[in-house]
Amino acid sequence: DAGVIQSPRHEVTEMGQEVTLRCKPISGHDYLFWYRQTMMRGLELLIYFNNNVPIDDSGMPEDRFSAKMPNASFSTLKIQPSEPRDSAVYFCASSPSFGRQDPYEQYFGPGTRLTVT
Amino acid sequence: DQQVKQNSPSLSVQEGRISILNCDYTNSMFDYFLWYKKYPAEGPTFLISISSIKDKNEDGRFTVFLNKSAKHLSLHIVPSQPGDSAVYFCAASDAAGGTSYGKLTFGQGTILTVHP
Numbered sequence: 001d002a003g004v005i006q007s008p009r010h011e012v013t014e015m016g017q018e019v020t021l022r023c024k025p026i027s028g029h030d031y032l033f034w035y036r037q038t039m040m041r042g043l044e045l046l047i048y049f050n051n052n053v054p055i056d057d058s059g060m061p062e063d064r065f066s067a068k069m070p071n072a073s074f075s076t077l078k079i080q081p082s083e084p085r086d087s088a089v090y091f092c093a094s095s096p097s098f099g100r101q102d103p104y105e106q107y108f109g110p111g112t113r114l115t116v117t
Numbered sequence: 118d119q120q121v122k123q124n125s126p127s128l129s130v131q132e133g134r135i136s137i138l139n140c141d142y143t144n145s146m147f148d149y150f151l152w153y154k155k156y157p158a159e160g161p162t163f164l165i166s167i168s169s170i171k172d173k174n175e176d177g178r179f180t181v182f183l184n185k186s187a188k189h190l191s192l193h194i195v196p197s198q199p200g201d202s203a204v205y206f207c208a209a210s211d212a213a214g215g216t217s218y219g220k221l222t223f224g225q226g227t228i229l230t231v232h233p
Contacts, residue, residue: 004160031219041119042225043161043206056220091160095219104149104210104221108160 002026004109006092012115018080021112024073025094033106034067034077035091043091049075082116089113120144121209123224131232136194138227140207143188147209151221152181152192155204164205165192197231204228 005024013019025032033048047057052069060067064083069075079086093106122141130136140150148169153161167174167181167190174181180193194201208221 033219033221035223040225042123043208043223045220045222048220050219093160102151102163102166104151104166104219105163106219106221108162110158110160 004092004094004107006090006109006112008112009110010113010115012117013082014117015083016081017116018078019082019086019114019116021077021090021092021114023075023077023092023109025075025092026107027073029094029096029107031095031097031106032069032075033091033093033095034075035093035108037089037091037111046077079114082114084116087114087116118143119225120147121207121222121224123205123207123227125227126225127228127230129230129232130197132199133196136192136197136201136229136231138192138194138205138207138229140190140192140224141188142190142209144209144211144222145188146211147222149210150181150183150190151208151210152179153206153208153223155206155226161204161206194229197229199231199233202229202231 007022034046035043037043046059047067049069067077089111091111093108095106151166152164154164155161165176165179167183183190204226206223206226208223
């Protein structure tokens with residue numbers, strides 16, 4: 001199993017540009033999560049999907065952020081326009097309905113480090 | 118509103134000694150708690166969990182304690198090893214009601230450094 005795949009691993013962009021982060025969850029997982037990690041707030045849940053349907057997007061900071069899951073094997077997180085305060089590490093995670101080790105275990109990708117200048 | 122808080126940004130311990138990482142929460146609806154470990158340039162990985170019906174769960178060198186009245190949990194690592202040096206996140210779920218199944222609320226993380 002390849003695990004959760006995220007691309008790109010690093011992204012440097014200028015303020016005002018559109019940024020698209022990509023995620024391929026583990027095959028067979030029903031849930032997909034997008035998180036943002038910052039020093040001040042730790043890991044913040046932005047949005048999560050169940051069977052490709054958005055369930056809770058209350059963590060999305062503002063309308064500049066959008067996420068889609070067109071099929072079970074692909075999701076995107078888009079920021080348009082990007083701002084310097086969006087600089088962070090963005091993680092994608094997936095989970096089955098019941099984890100192998102733990103019912104709520106989530107499997108994280110390696111993250112995308114976004115820098116907006 | 119930070120519902121899960123890890124008030125110690127960092128902790129430094131000597132190899133072989135005990136590491137104690139703390140976590141506080143404010144939402145009384147949380148009923149399941151997890152600890153994740155994160156190495157640099159990697160995503161967090163699951164470490165250990167505890168249900169609110171228990172007050173202790175042990176897995177090898179790792180033990181998690183839950184004090185529901187104080188809304189506090191802690192992770193004990195005994196003995197600590199240099200390979201334990203990582204960021205530790207505590208997380209909580211209020212999924213028993215069904216509507217939020219799968220959703221975890223994470224704390225800010227604590228950087229643990231274990232010196233040889």
